[in-house]
Every structure is written in C-alpha cells, then in structure tokens.
Amino acid sequence: MDAKKWKSKINKAVSANGLDPKQYLAVISTLSDILEQRDATYEEYINTGAEKIVEYTNKGGATNTVKNPLLILWADLNTQALAYWRELGLTPSSYKKISGDKPTEKGSALVEALKSLGG
Numbered sequence: 001m002d003a004k005k006w007k008s009k010i011n012k013a014v015s016a017n018g019l020d021p022k023q024y025l026a027v028i029s030t031l032s033d034i035l036e037q038r039d040a041t042y043e044e045y046i047n048t049g050a051e052k053i054v055e056y057t058n059k060g061g062a063t064n065t066v067k068n069p070l071l072i073l074w075a076d077l078n079t080q081a082l083a084y085w086r087e088l089g090l091t092p093s094s095y096k097k098i099s100g101d102k103p104t105e106k107g108s109a110l111v112e113a114l115k116s117l118g119g
Contacts, residue, residue, distance in 0.1 A: 001039055006032035010088070017089050018099070024088060031084035038077035045070040 001009075010028050011021040021028060045068065056066045085091050089098040 001036065003029075003032040003036040006035045010090075013090050014088055017095060019089065027084060027087055031081060031088070034077055034081045034084065038074060038081060041070055041074045041077060045074060 007028055010031060014021040014024060014028065048070070051068055052071060053065045054068045055063050057063045082091075086094040089095045
C-alpha cells in the first residue's frame with residue numbers, strides 16, 4: 001500500500017478514536033512513509049525468493065550465510081511503526097492510556113480488533 005492510502009487509513013483510525021488527525025499531521029505522515037517502506041521491503045523480499053538465510057561474500061572473499069537483510073529491515077520498520085501507532089493511541093493498550101477506557105465507537109478497526117481478542 002502506498003503512503004497516501006496509509007495516511008487515509010491512519011486518519012480514519014485516529015478520528016475513530018476521538019482525536020483530531022490535523023493535530024498529528026507530521027506523525028501520521030511519518031508513519032505512513034514508514035509503512036509504505038515496510039510494504040515495499042516485504043514485497044521485495046517475496047519477489048526475491050523469500051529466503052530467510054542468504055549467502056554473503058565479505059571483503060576478504062569469504063562467503064557466509066546471514067539472515068536476509070530484507071527481513072532485518074522489515075522487522076526494524078515494523079518496530080518503528082509500532083512506536084508511532086502507540087503515539088497515536090492506535091494499539092489497544094495505548095488507546096486505554098489515552099482515553100482511560102475501552103473504545104466504544106461501533107465499527108472502528110480498533111474496536112473490532114479488541115472484540116476479536118476478547119477484551
């Protein structure tokens with residue numbers, strides 16, 4: 001998904017939680033860029049064979065096996081995105097901290113996720 005679509009989705013989720021997305025434009029923009037990069041990295045990983053371990057030849061000419069750098073980058077981008085999701089109150093625990101309550105708006109993605117978790 002591209003950054004524009006992510007931005008729209010994030011704006012809707014922030015609004016559904018009772019916050020004004022206009023106050024968080026920079027955070028939402030950064031998060032949408034991270035998610036676009038994450039998606040592109042994952043797509044590249046799949047398109048290059050989805051190998052968890054790859055061969056790497058160092059400067060000395062020795063070939064070793066290493067964890068696929070695309071997986072490492074993907075995991076790093078997920079970690080970065082999670083920090084932004086939390087800042088925006090878009091995880092169940094961060095929402096509870098912001099609002100002091102469980103979300104009540106019917107139909108929001110967060111409400112549906114909480115329902116599926118039984119909480």
